[in-house]
Amino acid sequence: MVQSTPYWWETAPPTAPPQVAVRSKCDVVIVGAGYTGLSAGLTLARAGRDVQIFDRQRPGEGASTRNGGIASGSIRPSYRQMVRRFGKARAAAIQFEAKAAREDLAAFIAHEAVDCEFQLTGRFTGAAIASEYEGLAREADLLRKELKVEAYAVPRSEQHGVLGTEFYHGGQLRNDIGGLHPAKLHHGLLRLAQDAGALVHGETAVLGFVQKAGGYQVETARGRVQADHVIAGTNGYTDGFDPWLRRRLVPVRSRIIATAPLSNNLMAELMPRGVMCAETRKLHYYYRPSPDRTRILFGGRDGTIAGEPAWPTDNLRRALSDIFPVLDGVDITHSWYGHVAMNRDMIPRIFSRQGMRYAVGYCGSGVVWARWAGQKAAWQILGDERGGSALDFRPPAAVPLFNGKPWFLPLVFAGLTLQDRLNRPRRRQQRPSAR
Numbered sequence: 001m002v003q004s005t006p007y008w009w010e011t012a013p014p015t016a017p018p019q020v021a022v023r024s025k026c027d028v029v030i031v032g033a034g035y036t037g038l039s040a041g042l043t044l045a046r047a048g049r050d051v052q053i054f055d056r057q058r059p060g061e062g063a064s065t066r067n068g069g070i071a072s073g074s075i076r077p078s079y080r081q082m083v084r085r086f087g088k089a090r091a092a093a094i095q096f097e098a099k100a101a102r103e104d105l106a107a108f109i110a111h112e113a114v115d116c117e118f119q120l121t122g123r124f125t126g127a128a129i130a131s132e133y134e135g136l137a138r139e140a141d142l143l144r145k146e147l148k149v150e151a152y153a154v155p156r157s158e159q160h161g162v163l164g165t166e167f168y169h170g171g172q173l174r175n176d177i178g179g180l181h182p183a184k185l186h187h188g189l190l191r192l193a194q195d196a197g198a199l200v201h202g203e204t205a206v207l208g209f210v211q212k213a214g215g216y217q218v219e220t221a222r223g224r225v226q227a228d229h230v231i232a233g234t235n236g237y238t239d240g241f242d243p244w245l246r247r248r249l250v251p252v253r254s255r256i257i258a259t260a261p262l263s264n265n266l267m268a269e270l271m272p273r274g275v276m277c278a279e280t281r282k283l284h285y286y287y288r289p290s291p292d293r294t295r296i297l298f299g300g301r302d303g304t305i306a307g308e309p310a311w312p313t314d315n316l317r318r319a320l321s322d323i324f325p326v327l328d329g330v331d332i333t334h335s336w337y338g339h340v341a342m343n344r345d346m347i348p349r350i351f352s353r354q355g356m357r358y359a360v361g362y363c364g365s366g367v368v369w370a371r372w373a374g375q376k377a378a379w380q381i382l383g384d385e386r387g388g389s390a391l392d393f394r395p396p397a398a399v400p401l402f403n404g405k406p407w408f409l410p411l412v413f414a415g416l417t418l419q420d421r422l423n424r425p426r427r428r429q430q431r432p433s434a435r
């Protein structure tokens with residue numbers, strides 16, 4: 001029987017704090033109690049602000065306890081694409097900020113003693129077709145020269161030292177990315193925010209808000225609140241409480257399967273260095289060993305927008321055994337999904353509009369970005385100069401013909417699947433004979 005709840009919940013299930021009365025006044029209302037909302041709440045409460053954080057589900061039940069736990073702080077567009085779209089200065093500043101955000105997460109976990117099994121394992125990105133290997137090697141050079149990140153190309157002949165597969169044509173290894181237990185990170189943040197004095201209301205939706213008398217009147221499912229500031233940290237779960245925001249963030253289902261425990265020998269053969277993994281396919285997969293290195297957690301786009309059919313799980317099983325043929329038919333214990341938030345230019349954002357703060361749009365890389373952006377939004381409210389950010393520029397544009405239901409995603413999924421299929425013969429032709 002495959003569980004439809006996250007593997008992470010076996011050891012750190014989301015819980016709703018005991019319900020207490022909603023206070024009718026406070027300094028800051030935060031919508032969403034994932035990494036973004038809790039990080040903002042922690043920063044504000046420690047600065048002495050009176051904060052209430054609302055989540056319509058149990059805190060963390062959004063993406064923050066469902067994700068792969070790969071602490072990448074990735075930016076989807078390439079550096080070249082960013083230069084074209086935003087200019088060289090912003091493109092470089094975003095790259096530097098990603099590095100600072102990754103380092104800050106590691107320092108935060110250590111300093112606050114958050115028990116979330118963080119390990120700076122490194123990440124391997126596999127070239128799905130041979131011509132992509134050169135691009136990954138060039139990027140590794142740039143990472144070393146420009147960002148002083150330890151990164152290098154791994155030719156196919158040496159790939160088995162990193163990943164036990166013939167599937168890729170070599171790849172890139174960078175040492176500044178690691179893995180953690182995402183639900184334990186969330187638990188740690190929740191405890192710290194509550195200890196600092198933030199009041200967290202689970203299972204209490206924010207229904208809407210209006211600007212009033214230099215602040216906001218916020219309607220919640222359990223009463224009205226007058227607040228000086230509001231922060232939206234709702235990312236891929238943004239609902240009708242802010243229709244303007246909802247038109248700008250496309251919720252995309254991402255799914256992960258967990259294998260049953262594998263033998264030590266097999267894990268050592270398939271994942272000898274225990275690194276996090278990514279790849280260059282259009283519909284790319286991300287995967288990793290569990291923190292105790294007994295299983296493989298394998299994720300990718302789900303492809304559906306409603307219901308819970310079996311085929312996305314079957315797709316992931318197939319993709320897993322394409323990479324590791326020895327895992328064909330392996331038992332799967334968990335298969336679950338959650339929502340990531342994509343925006344039109346695929347850059348995470350911190351911005352304000354009519355006084356309201358937003359920290360959203362991490363495009364599937366929020367383990368690093370969400371905590372960082374929540375903290376930045378809080379610093380902005382506090383008038384702290386550390387609130388400055390290269391991610392703080394014009395809000396993402398509205399997505400045409402989209403009002404919250406991503407009807408076009410199955411078409412996008414089919415298109416990307418087709419592109420990868422068309423590339424498949426090239427992959428086969430280019431693949432040298434097996435070991």
Ligand SMILES: Cc1cc2nc3c(=O)[nH]c(=O)nc-3n(C[C@H](O)[C@H](O)[C@H](O)COP(=O)(O)OP(=O)(O)OC[C@H]3O[C@@H](n4cnc5c(N)ncnc54)[C@H](O)[C@@H]3O)c2cc1C
Pocket residue numbers: 031032033034035036037054055056057058059060061062063064065066067068069070071072073204205206207233234235236237238239240241254255256286299336337338339340359360362363364365366367368369370
């Ligand atoms: C399957 C999966 C795998 C992923 N893997 C990775 C990974 O390996 N690495 C990585 O960096 N990122 C990954 N991500 C992305 C990452 O999990 C998110 O970017 C991050 O958790 C976002 O945090 P958040 O606090 O902004 O949003 P969330 O954790 O999604 O929280 C938003 C919250 O807002 C609440 N909410 C919405 N509307 C309202 C309302 N009206 N009133 C009250 N509450 C409301 C929701 O209930 C929700 O709990 C993955 C995501 C998924 C789903």
